[in-house]
């Protein structure tokens with residue numbers, strides 16, 4: 304009898320030790336997690352947007368985006384497994400899965416082994432998952448949070464992995480390769496719907512059809528049942544909703560009864576920067592910050608339980624905030640932007656000439672390999688202070 308009691312006590316102690324270990328992790332992990340990724344958004348993209356806002360306020364500097372007011376600030380190294388300069392899928396995989404990947408691959412490490420995204424780790428612990436992007440849902444960054452693919456360009460195959468995720472909420476521009484590259488496969492939204500998801504185009508349809516559904520996908524109305532090619536910010540139509548509205552939809556859909564993780568990508572920042580379109584890029588950074596604000600307002604209501612991290616996958620364009628000594632000509636940049644209906648109507652040479660004339664330096668049409676900013680606020684935010692590597696982000700979100 305005594306032995307049995309002893310054994311029972313030993314088991315009870317072991318269970319207590321185990322649960323206290325789990326509790327410890329619970330204590331350090333936020334119930335609600337927002338991870339914002341500004342694609343291509345280096346520190347200077349943020350600074351350029353703030354310089355423009357300062358100009359609008361009649362000052363040389365001093366205006367801040369919301370993300371810049373967060374109390375914890377660090378930088379993350381961004382190189383991939385095989386290059387100094389990463390691509391979005393390798394960086395997305397590093398951030399989501401905590402392992403370096405070769406450029407061009409999604410959710411696979413350098414040894415070609417599938418790696419597990421933070422989304423799946425959290426899902427196992429009861430978190431609801433939301434994936435949001437201003438670009439298509441099967442593009443590199445969002446894909447890194449749910450798919451495994453040797454070639455990031457296999458968009459149809461990436462999207463066809465969505466039903467297996469069981470994630471509750473997706474919102475994006477829509478789908479690339481809607482009927483695959485040859486156009487001979489079933490429309491991808493029908494394939495996904497046949498496996499338990501509700502796919503909605505536009506806000507009106509979403510309000511009508513998504514209510515009460517467990518797994519929903521929002522796509523921009525302008526990309527209804529076709530390739531979502533018009534996802535550069537300048538091509539947005541009036542019927543498209545903003546990234547901030549997508550985050551709001553995500554919060555509404557997931558609710559706050561259960562824990563959630565939302566990844567939100569500002570994908571158009573990268574596209575504008577690839578073309579060195581200064582004002583388009585700045586507008587995209589400001590839109591991205593407005594999306595961060597929606598999460599921040601949620602944080603204010605759930606301060607002790609919410610973590611917001613804002614970072615980038617890499618820098619795009621090698622932008623400098625001014626070049627030469629005569630200052631940035633915001634007036635001219637803005638005038639061209641407004642006169643053209645807030646769309647970039649210039650070709651490569653036109654943009655190049657305007658940038659030079661206005662003293663904005665761009666060094667490349669590609670990505671660069673410098674570290675990217677990390678802004679954080681809320682529960683566990685202090686872990687993102689200082690210099691980290693992009694592969695550290697997953698563990699920090701998991702409370703490790």
Ligand SMILES: [Zn+2]
Pocket residue numbers: 343391573574577619670
């Ligand atoms: Zn890019």
